[in-house]
Amino acid sequence: MNKAQLISAMSAHSELTKKESKAALSSMLAAITKSLSEGDQVQVNGFGTFALSYYPARTGRNPQTGEVINIEGANKPVFKAAKVLKESL
Structure with a gap:
């Protein structure tokens, strides 16, 4: 949808x-x-919770050149479904 x-x-x-x-x-x-x-989470009863999760900095590799690169840490949005929603599926 x-x-x-x-x-x-x-x-x-x-x-x-x-x-x-x-x-x-x-x-x-x-x-x-x-x-x-603003750093707050949003909870919708019976549906789920929207929140931020911090992913720390890490090293990665450029697949084309094999060069080692640093990947900065970042806040990423996450969604956790409520028990009621999970059970209805």
Whole structure:
């Protein structure tokens, strides 16, 4: 399912128009992004938790030249599904 299909599904399951569904989805994604960028996690009961996980710096290898390179540490977004969601699948 892509974003357009998700908007259509949201519209079909609610009393919102596609335009309103698109605005609601965009607002939700913006709020999650802002919260993660501030270092907070977002917990949606019955769905799951969005959080940041720090991956430390490490060394890697360029596959074309074999040269050793340093890969910087980075915060990466992670999602952990709630037990209710896991059980429904």
